[in-house]
Amino acid sequence: MSFKAGRALIVVDPFFESADFVGEIRSTLSTKGIASEVFSDFQPDPTDLNVLAGAARFTTFGADSILAIGGGSALDVAKMIGVSAANPGPISQFQGYHRVADAGPPLIAVPTTAGTGSEATKVAVVTDTTRNVKMMILDAKLMPTAAVVDYELTFSMPKPLTAHVGVDALTHGIEAYVSRKANSLTDPVALSSITKIHANLYNAWSDAGNEKAREAMSLAALQGGLAFTNSSVCLVHGMSRPLGLVFRLPHGLSNSVLLPTVTRFSWPGAKVRYAEIARAIQLVSEKTSDEAACEALAGWLDQLNSDLRVPRLRECCGGDMDRFRLTLAKMAADALESGSPQNNPVVPEATQIMELFELAW
Numbered sequence: 001m002s003f004k005a006g007r008a009l010i011v012v013d014p015f016f017e018s019a020d021f022v023g024e025i026r027s028t029l030s031t032k033g034i035a036s037e038v039f040s041d042f043q044p045d046p047t048d049l050n051v052l053a054g055a056a057r058f059t060t061f062g063a064d065s066i067l068a069i070g071g072g073s074a075l076d077v078a079k080m081i082g083v084s085a086a087n088p089g090p091i092s093q094f095q096g097y098h099r100v101a102d103a104g105p106p107l108i109a110v111p112t113t114a115g116t117g118s119e120a121t122k123v124a125v126v127t128d129t130t131r132n133v134k135m136m137i138l139d140a141k142l143m144p145t146a147a148v149v150d151y152e153l154t155f156s157m158p159k160p161l162t163a164h165v166g167v168d169a170l171t172h173g174i175e176a177y178v179s180r181k182a183n184s185l186t187d188p189v190a191l192s193s194i195t196k197i198h199a200n201l202y203n204a205w206s207d208a209g210n211e212k213a214r215e216a217m218s219l220a221a222l223q224g225g226l227a228f229t230n231s232s233v234c235l236v237h238g239m240s241r242p243l244g245l246v247f248r249l250p251h252g253l254s255n256s257v258l259l260p261t262v263t264r265f266s267w268p269g270a271k272v273r274y275a276e277i278a279r280a281i282q283l284v285s286e287k288t289s290d291e292a293a294c295e296a297l298a299g300w301l302d303q304l305n306s307d308l309r310v311p312r313l314r315e316c317c318g319g320d321m322d323r324f325r326l327t328l329a330k331m332a333a334d335a336l337e338s339g340s341p342q343n344n345p346v347v348p349e350a351t352q353i354m355e356l357f358e359l360a361w
C-alpha cells in the first residue's frame with residue numbers, strides 16, 4: 001500500500017495538541033517534504049459543526065491527506081473531515097449506511113486510547129446539532145488507509161478513561177460475537193479481543209505503566225473494532241448513543257453503564273453464543289449449562305464494573321429519576337432509529353428499551 005502526501009492536516013486530540021511526540025511527527029514529516037497543520041478545535045463526542053470547521057481548515061490549508069491522533073472522537077471527526085472535504089453539503093446527508101459518494105483523502109489513524117477501535121472501522125459517530133441526534137455513519141470509505149497502533153501512547157490515560165474505553169472495547173467484542181450479523185471471520189477475532197480484555201483490563205487500570213497489559217488492551221481494542229465493523233454492534237450501542245447525548249456522557253461510559261443490564265436482557269436470544277464467551281474466558285467449565293454460563297457472564301460484567309469503579313447510571317444522570325423518565329421515550333425512539341438494536345439477539349420494543357434504562361439506573 002502506498003499513497004502520496006504533500007500537505008497533511010493533523011487532526012489531534014486537544015489533550016495532545018502540544019505533546020512532544022506531535023512536534024516530533026511534524027518535524028519528521030517536514031524532513032520528508034510534507035507540510036502540516038494542526039487542527040484541534042473539536043469537542044469530545046464531536047459535532048457536525050466541528051467537522052465543517054475541520055473541512056474548512058483542510059481546504060484552506062490545501063491539504064491532501066489527514067493524520068488523526070487521539071481517541072475515538074479525534075479519529076471519527078478526522079474521518080468525517082475527509083468525507084466532508086470530498087463531498088460538500090450538510091453532514092446529515094451521510095447518516096446511515098453507505099451514503100458517502102466520494103472517498104475522502106488518505107487518512108492515517110493513530111489511536112491514543114485502547115477502546116473505540118475506530119482506527120480499524122468503517123464507522124464514525126457525529127452529533128447533528130440541528131436535530132440533537134448522534135448520527136452513526138457507516139461506509140467502507142470511512143476505513144482509514146492505515147493505522148499505527150502504539151500502546152505507549154495509552155500510558156497517559158487516567159484511570160476512569162482506561163476503565164470506560166476498555167469496557168467499550170469489551171462491548172465491541174461481545175456485540176460483534178452475539179450480533180445477528182456475526183460470521184465465521186469475525187467470531188475468532190471477537191473472542192480473541194474478549195479474552196485479552198478479561199485478562200488485562202483490570203491490570204491496565206490498576207497499574208497505568210503495565211506495558212504487557214497496555215499492549216494487550218491496544219491490540220484487543222483494534223480487534224474489537226475489526227470484529228464489529230465486519231459484524232455489527234447491537235443494543236448496548238443503540239441505547240448508549242442517545243443516553244450519551246442527553247446526559248453528556250462520553251461514549252465509553254455510556255456503554256459501560258448499560259452492558260451488564262443489556263446482557264441479561266439479551267442472552268435468552270443467543271444462549272449458546274453468550275455461553276461460548278463465558279467458556280472462552282474460563283468463567284465456567286465445559287460442563288456448565290448454557291443458562292448458568294450466560295448468567296455467570298452477566299455477573300462477571302457487574303463485578304468488572306464494580307472493580308473498575310464504573311458508576312451506576314443514576315450517578316451519571318444527576319440522580320433524579322423523575323427527570324430521567326421524561327427522557328426515556330425519545331431515547332428509546334432514537335435507539336431504534338439507529339438500527340443497532342435490530343442486530344441484537346433479542347430485538348426490543350421501545351417500551352422494553354425504556355424498561356432497560358430503568359433497570360440500569
Ligand SMILES: [Fe+2]
Nearest residue numbers: 116168172255
Ligand atoms: Fe463503542
